[in-house]
Amino acid sequence: MENPTKYTISALVAxxxxxxxxxxALFARRGYNIESLSVCATExxxxxxxxxxxxxxxxxxxxxxxxxxxxxxxxxxxxxxxxAVLRELMLVKVRTNAETRTQIFxxxxxxxxxxxxxxxxxxxxxxxxxxxxxxxxxxxxxxxGVMELARTGxxxxxxxxxxxxxxxxYKEKV
Amino acid sequence: MKKSGAExxxxxxxxxxxxxxFGYPGGAVLDIYDALxxxxxxxxxxxxxxxxxxxxxDGYARASGRTGVVIATSGPGATNLVxxxxxxxxxxxxxxxxxxxxxxKFLGRDSFQExxxxxxxxxxxxxxxxxxxAEELAPTVRAAFQIANxxxxxxxxxxxxxxxQVAECDYTPQTPILPxxxxxxxxxxxxxxxxxxxxxxxxxxxxGGAIAxxxxxxxxxxxxTLCAPVACTLMGLGAFPASHPLxxxxxxxHGSETAAKAVLxxxxxxxxxxxxxxxxxxxRDSFAAKKTVVQIDIDDAEIDKNVFVQHSVLGDVKxxxxxxxxxxxxxxxxxxxxxxxxxxxxxxxxRKRYELGHKVIAEAARLAPEGTVVATxxxxxxxxxxxxxxxxxxxxxxxxxxxxxxxxGMGAAIGAACATGKHILLVTGDGSFNMNLNExxxxxxxxxxxxxxxxxxxxxxxxxxxxKLFYDNRFSQTVVEKKTDYVKFAESFGATGLCIRKEKDIxxxxxxxxxxxxxxxxxxxxxxxxxxxxxxxxxxxxxxIITKWEEK
Numbered sequence: 071m072e073n074p075t076k077y078t079i080s081a082l083v084a085x086x087x088x089x090x091x092x093x094x095a096l097f098a099r100r101g102y103n104i105e106s107l108s109v110c111a112t113e114x115x116x117x118x119x120x121x122x123x124x125x126x127x128x129x130x131x132x133x134x135x136x137x138x139x140x141x142x143x144x145x146x147x148x149x150x151x152x153x154a155v156l157r158e159l160m161l162v163k164v165r166t167n168a169e170t171r172t173q174i175f176x177x178x179x180x181x182x183x184x185x186x187x188x189x190x191x192x193x194x195x196x197x198x199x200x201x202x203x204x205x206x207x208x209x210x211x212x213x214x215g216v217m218e219l220a221r222t223g224x225x226x227x228x229x230x231x232x233x234x235x236x237x238x239x240y241k242e243k244v
Numbered sequence: 245m246k247k248s249g250a251e252x253x254x255x256x257x258x259x260x261x262x263x264x265x266f267g268y269p270g271g272a273v274l275d276i277y278d279a280l281x282x283x284x285x286x287x288x289x290x291x292x293x294x295x296x297x298x299x300x301x302d303g304y305a306r307a308s309g310r311t312g313v314v315i316a317t318s319g320p321g322a323t324n325l326v327x328x329x330x331x332x333x334x335x336x337x338x339x340x341x342x343x344x345x346x347x348x349k350f351l352g353r354d355s356f357q358e359x360x361x362x363x364x365x366x367x368x369x370x371x372x373x374x375x376x377x378a379e380e381l382a383p384t385v386r387a388a389f390q391i392a393n394x395x396x397x398x399x400x401x402x403x404x405x406x407x408x409q410v411a412e413c414d415y416t417p418q419t420p421i422l423p424x425x426x427x428x429x430x431x432x433x434x435x436x437x438x439x440x441x442x443x444x445x446x447x448x449x450x451x452g453g454a455i456a457x458x459x460x461x462x463x464x465x466x467x468x469t470l471c472a473p474v475a476c477t478l479m480g481l482g483a484f485p486a487s488h489p490l491x492x493x494x495x496x497x498h499g500s501e502t503a504a505k506a507v508l509x510x511x512x513x514x515x516x517x518x519x520x521x522x523x524x525x526x527x528r529d530s531f532a533a534k535k536t537v538v539q540i541d542i543d544d545a546e547i548d549k550n551v552f553v554q555h556s557v558l559g560d561v562k563x564x565x566x567x568x569x570x571x572x573x574x575x576x577x578x579x580x581x582x583x584x585x586x587x588x589x590x591x592x593x594x595r596k597r598y599e600l601g602h603k604v605i606a607e608a609a610r611l612a613p614e615g616t617v618v619a620t621x622x623x624x625x626x627x628x629x630x631x632x633x634x635x636x637x638x639x640x641x642x643x644x645x646x647x648x649x650x651x652x653g654m655g656a657a658i659g660a661a662c663a664t665g666k667h668i669l670l671v672t673g674d675g676s677f678n679m680n681l682n683e684x685x686x687x688x689x690x691x692x693x694x695x696x697x698x699x700x701x702x703x704x705x706x707x708x709x710x711x712k713l714f715y716d717n718r719f720s721q722t723v724v725e726k727k728t729d730y731v732k733f734a735e736s737f738g739a740t741g742l743c744i745r746k747e748k749d750i751x752x753x754x755x756x757x758x759x760x761x762x763x764x765x766x767x768x769x770x771x772x773x774x775x776x777x778x779x780x781x782x783x784x785x786x787x788x789i790i791t792k793w794e795e796k
Contacts, residue, residue: 088362091363092366133549136544140370143371
């Protein structure tokens with residue numbers, strides 16, 4: 071693919087074992103390239119919410135949404151527009167010594183990251199934000215030595231009144 | 245009232261109107277088989293192998309439109325269903341597969357005959373379930389039947405733990421509810437109707453979705469209203485009567501020359517319940533170039549999947565056509581249709597110079613008892629049957645289109661015989677037949693009226709044909725001189741064995757075969773050099789159709 075674009079999709083799925091396998095197996099079988107996938111509980115015990123970041127083109131996006139919609143356990147699927155609230159959490163362990171500690175703390179302040187653990191040779195920082203902000207933060211830390219890094223993957227919610235569960239089939243399909 | 249899980253399962257099958265099931269008993273389904281025995285109202289056909297049972301349930305569903313049901317035990321019983329389930333999945337056939345599994349106490353411990361069949365069948369079922377408590381059994385079985393029959397149909401597997409079959413639970417009978425198709429709004433069809441009205445040379449392309457929807461009457465009216473030629477995909481054969489002057493034959497890789505010409509000349513294609521598979525569209529980029537395409541399909545994921553279309557209508561074919569018909573301006577006569585009808589007649593005339601295999605199929609079509617249902621296996625014989633046999637009504641041809649499963653035919657013929665009570669003609673090849681010939685024993689023990697035409701060329705003909713065409717006659721492993729005497733084989737299984745060696749044998753042997761309402765195997769000794777033509781090479785464009793080639 072020449073210029074893969076990133077698309078974010080939210081899905082409400084049945085809160086049952088095996089649902090993640092079904093979704094993941096679908097991606098593998100159809101050859102969809104997934105950048106991140108996060109699953110979490112929702113306000114309703116019967117559903118989990120998946121946020122998927124897909125790399126591809128509009129054909130793949132349309133096919134993936136239609137194929138996912140065919141899974142019985144997928145109750146609702148929605149394309150997340152760029153203006154929606156997209157957030158990701160990152161924990162990063164940076165090599166630290168007496169000399170670099172202040173510099174690392176300064177960078178953290180600029181990005182509003184929290185220091186969650188400090189030891190003589192390492193600092194763990196926590197940062198929440200848009201994926202691009204997290205990328206920027208990592209770039210700044212690279213010269214000091216990133217020892218370990220964990221990101222949750224994107225989770226997203228649309229702005230304003232509209233909700234993913236608004237439409238009627240959300241309840242009908244249960 | 246309190247019932248055991250196994251009894252609840254039987255009650256739920258009866259709720260759905262199930263009268264016949266196919267299967268094979270075993271350790272993890274002993275309780276289900278005990279409940280079947282004690283109930284006594286469901287006819288169970290025990291096959292020689294679970295694969296045969298799965299194909300039989302599939303054939304039962306294809307022939308009747310009802311849901312096919314197959315039961316198998318855990319472990320190897322369940323894995324033997326896999327090819328049958330995948331076959332039904334690729335052709336969108338409603339089948340409910342019920343498997344037993346080890347008890348909850350043993351689950352996940354690699355117990356004897358334990359297998360993760362829901363994991364294995366995930367990509368080849370519409371949905372599957374594992375039932376771990378008796379309370380969820382009845383709702384799950386009901387959901388399985390509903391899912392199998394809603395929207396685009398397909399197989400559903402229900403895996404029931406052994407302890408669930410024994411556990412007691414309250415059971416309340418429930419009448420099955422099948423949600424109605426969403427109505428197709430008139431507005432959705434406006435664009436389609438305009439495109440069809442504007443078209444000079446429209447072609448109607450019919451797939452298996454038209455048969456699943458039961459849209460044959462609407463289709464006939466559509467073709468007559470538009471005065472448009474009709475071509476069917478392999479899965480669509482029978483949806484439009486083969487004897488109709490507007491019928492152009494099968495389209496695709498081994499479709500008729502006329503159908504190929506119709507595709508090339510058309511300026512608008514109305515695709516009805518078809519997914520533009522690689523065996524039909526071939527080169528998907530050029531297939532619909534410079535044409536307007538209107539697609540009616542019940543599965544949204546099939547719209548714009550292989551071929552991009554200008555007008556798509558999401559919904560049931562029958563409902564969509566019912567709404568569409570009054571919106572169209574009737575066309576009395578159309579030069580394009582007249583030219584195509586003439587070309588088709590000429591092609592049919594040319595094809596009269598049949599080789600032995602072709603002649604056997606053509607004569608079988610002429611001599612078969614009224615209402616005969618045809619099943620095939622996969623390969624050259626399948627394509628000859630699709631090309632030559634006149635399929636006048638839907639559900640008259642049962643064939644594995646999407647998966648191309650050699651060995652499908654014998655089980656499918658058994659299922660179709662049980663579903664229809666009609667005479668069944670199974671056209672098979674020596675390659676395919678050898679894959680599941682064990683099921684001849686099932687047909688014999690049930691006394692089913694199945695005539696088997698074994699196109700015996702002592703070779704894997706279709707693969708051999710490709711080796712001729714693409715591999716410079718290097719017949720790697722496709723010429724297998726088996727020493728099997730098929731007449732003796734049939735007799736040893738308790739069937740009748742007959743043989744066609746020469747052209748003059750055809751009529752008397754077929755007449756005799758069709759007069760016997762029990763399994764008859766006819767060994768048709770054909771040449772290994774009978775080819776399937778016309779042919780369009782995989783991925784090639786329609787104008788490169790090969791209609792003859794010289795033997796090297």
